[in-house]
Amino acid sequence: MTDFFGIPLPALLGQLLLGLVNGSFYAMLSLGLAVIFGMLNIINFAHGALYMMGAFLAWMGLEYLGLNYWVMLLLAPLLVGVLGILIERLLLQWLYKLDHIYGLLLTFGITLVMEGIFRSFYGVSGQQYAVPEALQGATNLGFMVLPNYRAWVVVASITVCLAVWALIEKTSLGATLRAGTENPKLVQAFGINVPRMITLTYAGGVALAAFAGVLAAPILQVTALMGSNLIIVVFAVVVIGGMGSILGSILTGLGLGLVEGLTKVFYPEASSTVVFVVMALVLLVRPAGLFGKEK
Amino acid sequence: MNALEIRDLHAWYGESHILHGINMSVQRGQVLTLLGRNGAGRTTTLRAIMGLTGRRQGSIRVHGEETIALPTHRIAHLGLGYCPEERGIFASLTTEENLRLPPRLSGGRATPMTEAQIYEMFPNLAERRNSPGTRLSGGEQQMLAVARILRTGADILLLDEISEGLAPVIVQALARMITTLKAQGFTIVMVEQNFRFAAPLADHFIVVEHGEVVASFPASELAAQQAKLDELLSV
Amino acid sequence: MSELILETRGLGKDFKGFTAVDGVNLQVARGAIHALIGPNGAGKTTCFNLLTKFLEPTRGQILFNGVDITGERPAEIARRGVIRSFQISAVFPHLTVLENVRIGLQRFTGTSFHFWKGLTGLKQLDARVLALLELVDLREMASLKAGDLPYGRKRALEIATTMAMEPALMLLDEPTQGMGHEDVDRVTALIKRVAEGRTVLMVEHNMKVVSTIADRITVLARGSVLAEGDYAEVSRHPAVLEAYMGTEATELQGAH
Amino acid sequence: MNRHHHPLLGYGLLFGAIALLPALGVYPIFVMKVLCFALFACAFNLLVGFTGLLSFGHAAFLGTAAYGAGHALKVWGLPTPLGLLFGMLAAGGVGLVFGLLAIRRTGIYFSMITLALSQMLFFFFLQAPFTGGEDGLQSVPRGHFLGIELANDLSLYYVVLGLFIAGFWVIYRTVHSPFGQVLTSIRENEPRAISLGYDVDRFKLLAFVLSAMLAGLAGATKTLVLGFATLTDAVWTTSGLVILMTLVGGMGTLVGPMLGALVIIALENKIGDLGKALADVSGISWFNGLGESVSLVTGLIFIVCVLAFRRGLVGEALAWWERRQAPAGR
Amino acid sequence: QISGDVIKIGIITDMSSVYADIDGAGGVEAIKMAVADMKGMVAGKKIEVIFADHQNKADVAASKAREWIDTQGLDLLIGGTNSGASLAMAKIAAEKKKPFIVIGAGSARLTNEDCSPYTIHYAYDTVALANGTGAAVTKGGGKSWYFLTADYAFGASLQADTAAVVAKSGGKVVGSVKHPLNASDFSSFLLQAQGSGAQILGLANAGGDTINAVKAANEFGVTKTMKLAGLLMFINDIHSLGLKTTEGMYLTDSWYWNQTPEARAWSRRFFEKMKRMPSSLQAADYSATWNYLKAVEATKTDDADKVIAQMKATPINDFFSKGQIRKEDGRFVHDMFLLQVKSQKDSVEPWDYFKVVTRIPGEEAFTKLADSKCPAVKK
Ligand SMILES: Nc1ncnc2c1ncn2[C@@H]1O[C@H](COP(=O)(O)OP(=O)(O)OP(=O)(O)O)[C@@H](O)[C@H]1O
Ligand SMILES: Nc1ncnc2c1ncn2[C@@H]1O[C@H](COP(=O)(O)OP(=O)(O)OP(=O)(O)O)[C@@H](O)[C@H]1O
Ligand SMILES: [Mg+2]
Ligand SMILES: [Mg+2]
Secondary structure (H helix, E strand, O other): OOOEEEHHHHHHHHHHHHHHHHHHHHHHHHHHHHHHHHHHOOOOOHHHHHHHHHHHHHHHHHHHHOHHHHHHHHHHHHHHHHHHHHHHHHHHHHHHOOOOHHHHHHHHHHHHHHHHHHHOOOOOOOOOOOOOOOHOOEEEOOOOOOOHHHHHHHHHHHHHHHHHHHHHHOHHHHHHHHHHHOOOHHHHHHOHHHHHHHHHHHHHHHHHHHHHHHHHOOOOOOOOOOOOOHHHHHHHHHHOOOOOOOHHHHHHHHHHHHHHHHHHHHHHHHHHHHHHHHHHHHHHHHOOOOOOOOO | OOOEEEEEEEEEEEOOOEEEEEEEOOOOOOOEEEEEEEOOOHHHHHHHHHHHHOEEEEEEEEEEEOOOOOOOHHHHOEEEEEEEOOOOOOOOHHHHHHHOOOOOOOOOOOOOOOOOOOOOOOHHHHHOOOOOOHHHHHHHHHHHHHHOOOOOOEEEEEOOOOOOOOOHHHHHHHHHHHHHHOOOOEEEEEOOHHHHHOOOOOOOOEEEEEEEEEEEEOOOOHHOOOOOOHHHHHO | OOOOEEEEEEEEEEOOOOEEEEEEEEEEEEEEEEEEEOOOOOOOOHHHHHOOOOEEEEEEEEEOOOOOOOOOOOOHHHHHEEEOOOOOOOOOOOOOOOHHHHHHHHHHOOOOOOOOOOOOOHHHHHHHHHHHHHHHHHHHHHHHHHHHHHHHHHHHHHHHHHHOOOOOEEEEEEOOOOHHHHHHHHHHHHHHHHHHEEEEEOOOOOHHHHHHHOOOOEEEEEEEEEEEEOOHHHHHHHHHHHHHHHHHHHHHHOOO | OOOOOHHHHHHHHHHHHHHHHHOOOOOOHHHHHHHHHHHHHHHHHHHHHHHHOOOOOHHHHHHHHHHHHHHHHHHHHHHHHHHHHHHHHHHHHHHHHHHHHOOOOOHHHHHHHHHHHHHHHHHHHHHHHOOOOHHHHHHHHHEEOOOOOOHHHHHHHHHHHHHHHHHHHHHHHOOOOOOHHHHHHHOHHHHHHHHOOOHHHHHHHHHHHHHHHHHHHHHHHHHHHOOOOOOHHHHHHHHHHHHHHHHHHOOOOOOOHHHHHHHHHHHHHHHHHHHHHHHHHHHHHHHHHHEEEEEEEHHHHHHHHHHOOOOOOHHHHHHHHHHHHHHHHH | OOOOEEEEEEEOOOHHHHOOOOHHHHHHHHHHHHHHHHEEEEEOEEEEEEEEEOOOOOHHHHHHHHHHHHHHHOOEEOOOOOOOHHHHHHHHHHHHHEEEEEEOOOOOOHHHOOOOOOOEEEOOOOOHHHHHHHHHHOOOOOEEEEEEOOOOHHHHHHHHHHHHHHHHEEEEEEEEEEOOOOOOOOHHHHHHHHHHOEEEEEEEHHHHHHHHHHHHHHOOOOOHHHHEEEEEOOOHHHHHHHHHHHOOOOOOOOOOOOHHHHHHHHHHHHHHOOOOOOOOOHHHHHHHHHHHHHHHHOOOOHHHHHEEEEEOOOOOOOOOEEEEOOOOOOEEEOOEEEEEEEEEHHOOOOOOOEEEEEEHHHHHOOOOHHHHOOOOOOE
């Protein structure tokens, strides 16, 4: 058996695969964050809280209404999207012309409020959500036994990521979106209903977060604070990829999952710090991130 | 029916009252030129037509339809194409995407130009079609700004200082373009600092001063009005 | 010292495969007003950015007073006396007019890193500042915030700030752009006045300005030098007529 | 323009009032804690408000100095002033390293690099044996300060106030110095400052190190006051907290960050009491729960602040004052 | 002799963050129940309860404690969860000479290196947990151990203490992996654990980390080859994980609501108010308050030294526990319990989660005086 720094190769492959699973969460969350940043110029700190809501909605759907995983996988993003519309219309729309810091602060405030509300209703220990029946069990890949559900996570999130990327970078709708954030008034003067477009973009971005939340529910404990642990990493992913770069955030998300997977084998204590090491290194070498365009 | 009919238009930026009752009308197929000193309110007039200022008051009819209460995108769809003073090229879009950005206007009555026609008119743009919009030089950006509203089918063009910062050859090309457009039946409202550029093109002149119209005459009276005009435009 | 204050040899700049400036050999004589003209996108602003090292040249050399300064940082070049203005007006909007100019002068006091000192030491510069403001007719506005000035006055303030640096070579990027006729004439006269005893390299579209004050003109097109000479020579040059001035050039009237 | 005539008089009155607080029955330890954070926020503001650099890793300096001073006082047994100085210098050293790495980046990337570096430092503090992990470095002795016995809360109070005034004075001086003028010009228009021959990176670096050292002074003093240093001092949320303090108070104003620190620290410490008082007065028992909802209430405050008081409390007050003055002035 | 004519009891705990469920508002309620059971009066004076959220920040905890003592005339300080916060508060209490009862914090330092005559450590500590689970599980046949450890001081000491016990009981530790706090995804660590071939997976972590680790262990089938032992788990963790995932797990706790009729009776009362069963910490909150008030009643004073002397002299015997607070270091030495999680079909009612496997006598569970690092312990 071949060894790699003392770790058998199959074991290493297994770890990399698990890294990829986490990476697909990062990718999907940072994608939403990047879309929102790109289009609204808002650093949406509330992303983690909306991810948490997605997971909670999945649980609530099952608990109170008996709606299964598949229904909630569609419904939760929709509901969170609607919430996104409210947030954008009521709060964010006043901030577009201001420095990033205000958007960050406001969405941070939203995060605290949302987490506070969920915490006071459901406590902090969280709720249990079972893996849907169709995806129970595991597949033996030779080098490891991979739970089917994790495989599904990878497939689902990569598919969604690529679809969103294509939508934004390759279609004229995407071009309109990009232009709309740069100079909304002018785009509106070309006859495009910009405010509605921006609202829907935000809704779409947070719906992605909710989708990730539903995907995460069977893997992680559903708790009020599950998003706040993640948000800062996802944030870093967006920066490493290059702020607002859609492709950058997807690839960086996946890549970072792999790097983290390796760190968990070789220096496990540092596995949540490694993202910052990577970020510092990348920014020192490439000031605008891996895929970002320098101004 | 006039293509554009403005009555007693007032406009504000925040608390400052910029336009104090503008009156003007443009017939279909005509070129109207707004003259005036820096800061007289010409750009503001165009922006007010598009609904881009703060508060507006009065009446603006586009092809007879009242637009004072409409949101900007609805106004545009009545057939207006706006080329702003600061050009407004999008940095995140390539030249080509910038060009393709404005949609076909539902109320536009003109035949939209094809991309090929546009690239023929502005070869610089064809060459730089894949580079980000704001990486174009100042002048190239100006060309792009004009070019992109020709694709929409807009039949009323609002052009703000389009000859600004352009090389003489290009300015001449633009003059020819406007003559052609006029022949095709476009209605054009131009704001120009460059009188030499504007003079041969316009059918009608309006001089704006402190947000009011202080002179208004057809091109035929230009010679007669020259003295007054010089006085109004000089310091 | 040589006749030439600034010289470039084979200066070039590529942007991701697009060559914006290509093999430019520029020679600016000491004491001259040298104009750089050319169609839009010819690479004039890029040239300025290369000369002041706001952009890194892809190839070529820059010599100032015969010294190779290609490897120096922007601030170093500025300290040699090569001071630029910007195409879009560049003042410090929240500082007063007086403070704007004083920032320029302050560097010579050697106290710029002194965070423990008060501002009284700088007050002694005020007399010189006011003299400079006088030169550009801004003395009465000395205590206004620079951001509140009208556009034309901002450009004048910029020139005053540049003057404070005692520049050996001033680089002015379209100093009259976006101005009304009155301001254009005023600024033209101002440039003429401040050019005495120093060298000016300017980018300008306004042919009236160029023809009245430029001693020498370099025409750029598509990144390289198309022609060079005084106004009479250049304006007759067939390639220049075709690429830049067009058929109306005889009227001595540019875009303004 | 009358109010500009005696700015120092105004500060004198302010500090005089603070000096009197304990005599009025205000709890001195609370005020000391507020003073520490106020200095921290002022130091941060020197960078963001007057130089235009938004650091997202300022807790690193607070934490470094807190641990540094704590270790020097407790383990090495250094005299208190030297311990504080050591903490400050340690923070300055870290600031120099961070600064050298981060200064060349601008905007959000600058913020992110400082965040990344401070997270790495946090990891170091977590792993290093001398910090005591999440239990913290406990029982740091107060000792004497230039002959003053600090065990008494009141003598400590005046020493801390003195340190705060010294720190604040440095900031005031810096802002109103030739150096401060250059910083302002960099914040307003960096390319223009470069073209005037200023090596902006070196100016930014000095500002960064100054800010780090002052933040360090705050951290070291805090350790002295509370008697311990913990990971909380170095964690990223503390970097967030100082941003909030500065914004709530008013970025780019000298007193704003102080007020912001007061508001945030009071919120953290007193909201439970406030809830109880509200419940007692109004008879609505729901308010009793306020104490458990610090973060929820904080969240609401931020939302309101961003929507309605964007320039911060002091900034809004100044703007209001100017609006009132304007018609009279013209 | 009662200062300020009122007995003021203050609790400072995590009310809003990761440990809020195991103590938090429920802990406050338990204290209020004890006060209510005293009819709100002791030695003829009123009893008042105040509480604060330290948000897991030591400086908030310490400044609040100091402020209460300095300005509110606090008579008893109760420290909830979080060791850092409790250590900081212990310093204040010692300096100000006020009784401080630690309930929720686990660090054994509180009665060792950092002991104080004014600190009473009430419910449990990491040593007791290690002794309980480590010894019982090893003796029960779990000879080889692998640790999944939070990269924090409590994780490290939990692992070290347990490893020592395992070795003493004849088992061996084959490996360990450290994970960062709030790691959220544990699959990778679990795979490493599985690769070790050990029989027992010791979870030297807490709260959300333990919960997510257990979840992932189920998902990856680790539970089929290894038995899980939670070294710092509470009933709330089991409640939120559900029996299906936790069935068969071992853990050690100081108390279980269903262990005796008295405990059951009290817990039902608690349930009425909080709509969930109490954790051991919440029961300890009640017990500590009750016994403190009894001591005040007996001594007719709120003088810290006298009351503490009285508490340390009186054996404790209530629904929470039986035992004695050690004079030397303030450790409340009482029995601990090794619990095993029931399977779903064995669970007959809500919150019926544990089977008591063994009772671990207090003397075995807690640090022996001979091993104590407390300077006040004379050797
Ligand atoms: N966004 C704005 N907010 C406030 N005032 C404005 C704004 N834009 C323009 N103004 C003011 O409105 C007045 C008219 O400006 P406008 O731009 O319409 O002038 P103009 O005739 O187009 O002149 P220019 O030659 O400068 O383009 C000026 O006094 C200007 O200062
Ligand atoms: N940062 C950049 N990246 C890519 N291309 C650039 C960049 N800057 C300039 N260019 C390109 O280089 C060419 C020269 O631009 P430059 O701004 O120097 O022109 P200019 O001569 O100053 O024109 P104008 O008179 O219109 O201002 C243009 O085609 C422009 O698109
Ligand atoms: Mg205009
Ligand atoms: Mg240019």
